[in-house]
Every structure is written in structure tokens, then in C-alpha cells.
Amino acid sequence: MSKNNVTWVVYLMKVHKRADKLMAVCEQCEWDAMELNRPGYHQLVRGGIRSEVEAEMIARHPPEYQKYRFTVTPIYGARRDVALEPV
Secondary structure (H helix, E strand, C coil): CCHHHCCEEEEEEECCCCCCEEEEEEEHHHHHHHHHHCCCCCEEEEEEECCHHHHHHHHHCCHHHCCEEEEEEEECCCEEEEEEEEC
16 A cells, blocks of 8 residues: 555554553554454544544544644743644
């Protein structure tokens, strides 16, 4: 598959000996391989995402924050401040 046609998925990953599940991100082809190996073990949250950055944003931020756009503003050189703006 061409790198231009790569899509990403967000899924809930089961972790051995943990009651909770963790959000994870991978390429669609990796998800397909995991599903072939252990069907239904992990839970797909969303597929067909066009960029890794968008997939990470979905995975790392709860749904109530997904209606906001994140902007990063440099402060004091290396430090960064993240602001939430309504979309």
C-alpha cells in the first residue's frame, strides 16, 4: 500500500490483568492483522481516519473536547501553551 493511501484507526486495547481498556492508534493494515489473529479481542472506536495526527487527537482527548480546535502557542522558547477554541 502506498504511504499516501494509509488510513488510521482508534481502538480500545485490552491489557492483560487490567480491568480498564486503553485507547490506542494504529494503521488500518495493522488493525486488520490484529483482528485476523484475535477477532473481537480489541474494540474498534473509529476507522478510516486520514492522518495519524487526527487519530491521536481522537484517542487522547475525551469526546467532550473533540468539539474544540487545539492551538499551540510558543511561550518562553521551548515551553508551549495549548488553548482550546470552539470550532
